[in-house]
Amino acid sequence: MGRPKVLTDEERKVREYERQKKYHESHRELYRESAKRLYVPISSLTEEEKAERRRLQNERSRKWYSINKDKHLLRTNDWRSRNIDRVNERNQERRDCGYRAVERANWKKRFEADPEKCRQYERRRRARRMDAQGFHSLDKWIARVEYHGWKCVYCGKDLTRKTLTKDHRIALSRGGSEWPSNLVPACKKCNCGKGDRTHYTPRTLKGDGHGEA
Ligand SMILES: [Zn+2]
Secondary structure: OOOOOOOOHHHHHHHHHHHHHHHHHHHHHHHHHHHHHHOOOHOOOOOOHHHHHHHHHHHHHHHHHHHHHHHHHHHHHHHHHHHHHHHHHHHHHHHHHOHHHHHHHHHHHHHHHHHHHHHHHHHHHHHHHHOOOOOHHHHHHHHHHOOOOHHHHOOOEEOOOOOOOEOOOOOOHHOOOHHHHHEEEHHHHHHHOOOOOOOOOOOHHHOOOOOOO
């Protein structure tokens, strides 16, 4: 007999999961019975109990997903490619019944509650998509804004938490990083106008001695 193999945390997690699954499968009837006995219809739960049930369900599916991620992706991609017409149809249905408006309204509500948090979320997503180097916390970003005196670095306009936008001096799409040193505060107009260029002079400053040609 050889020395017992040392398992990584990941392997141990999978093994434990398989063990539980096997047990569950061989006692399926038992589980089904007790579930039936213990099941309480949603309508008779208090708000707190509903929240608790949701939390447990989320926890369970997250656990399942973390172990079966590859399987899940393969399966869904496979299903999608075989049923692409159905997918498009379903998306159209969702659009027709105003799904987008609901999503937009929810996002707006969240945005009004905490604009910087929402922007931070959007930017993280974008940076992940662009595969950018580096990262920064919200605090580091706000420190950068304070360093520039809450003014747009391009036109000098005063900024508030609501009008502030984050500009990457070197754009993410050009390989710029998410490190704080690559960030400057800008107003929305300048940020949009600048696009992915490295230098930018707003039109209002051009030709009156402030801007570069
Ligand atoms: Zn500006």
